[in-house]
Amino acid sequence: MYGDSVLLGASEEITAALxxxxxxxxxxxNVSLLGMLPTLEAARPTIGDVVVIDLGYNDISDPxxxxxxxxxxxAILDGVPKVIWLDQREFADGRAxxxxxxxxxxxxxxxxxxxxxxxxxxxxxxxxxxxGIHLTPAGQNGMADVVKSRIxxxxxxxxxxxxTTVAPTTTTSARAPxxxxxxxxxxxRNIRALGSTGATDDDHIDAWWFVAIGAALAxxxxxxxxxxRRAGTHSRGPG
Numbered sequence: 001m002y003g004d005s006v007l008l009g010a011s012e013e014i015t016a017a018l019x020x021x022x023x024x025x026x027x028x029x030n031v032s033l034l035g036m037l038p039t040l041e042a043a044r045p046t047i048g049d050v051v052v053i054d055l056g057y058n059d060i061s062d063p064x065x066x067x068x069x070x071x072x073x074x075a076i077l078d079g080v081p082k083v084i085w086l087d088q089r090e091f092a093d094g095r096a097x098x099x100x101x102x103x104x105x106x107x108x109x110x111x112x113x114x115x116x117x118x119x120x121x122x123x124x125x126x127x128x129x130x131x132g133i134h135l136t137p138a139g140q141n142g143m144a145d146v147v148k149s150r151i152x153x154x155x156x157x158x159x160x161x162x163x164t165t166v167a168p169t170t171t172t173s174a175r176a177p178x179x180x181x182x183x184x185x186x187x188x189r190n191i192r193a194l195g196s197t198g199a200t201d202d203d204h205i206d207a208w209w210f211v212a213i214g215a216a217l218a219x220x221x222x223x224x225x226x227x228x229r230r231a232g233t234h235s236r237g238p239g
Contacts, residue, residue, distance in 0.1 A: 002036055003027040003054035007086075009135040013144035014052070018151065022048070032058040033069045040076045047080055050154060052147055054086040054117075056102075057133060061094025063101050070105045074112060082154045083109075084147065086117040091132035115146060 008027035015023045033055040087099040106112040121127050127139030
């Protein structure tokens with residue numbers, strides 16, 4: 001996660017909401033997207049499947065300048081499977097236009113998903129203090145719930161996409177035993193779903209030979225998924 005003091009306020013709650021994932025937080029007070037760009041570029045080789053960003057409150061509200069910084073961030077994060085970017089609470093003039101620019105950039109980069117945090121706070125005014133930005137305890141939990149729901153949705157979609165690539169079972173299916181990382185965790189559900197995918201016998205191989213091949217493939221898939229999940233889910237917010 002990358003962010004300023006807003007995300008920093010919810011970092012513990014977000015981390016606690018994702019107990020099965022390797023969550024890394026790089027959030028600081030008074031940091032802008034401009035100031036975070038070198039950090040993103042340096043971290044890019046080690047970034048995992050998911051990045052959470054909550055930045056912009058400390059950036060100038062000039063739409064053109066903001067758009068240039070967004071374009072740079074999007075280029076750095078190109079290839080990351082999912083970038084979850086919380087838009088700004090529109091607490092002052094120019095912030096709505098900055099959110100519009102963020103959505104325009106997301107239209108050009110399918111891996112970027114914009115979360116309408118502004119609407120969440122509008123519906124839950126107790127989520128922020130009087131400045132309209134920084135999170136109350138209720139807001140910290142609310143942000144954690146929002147981030148977790150979007151990561152859960154991403155994992156579910158990836159599992160569904162993986163499942164559709166497996167041909168229908170015609171005879172016997174071989175399944176590897178499930179490997180869990182902790183009840184309810186994203187990693188647990190990911191491994192369990194992929195590990196239980198059945199192989200098919202489209203070539204009419206003898207049953208015993210198919211079972212052996214299917215079991216070996218399932219174990220290999222499970223090992224690959226475990227390695228992938230250990231690469232880490234990176235989410236980062238504002239400071």
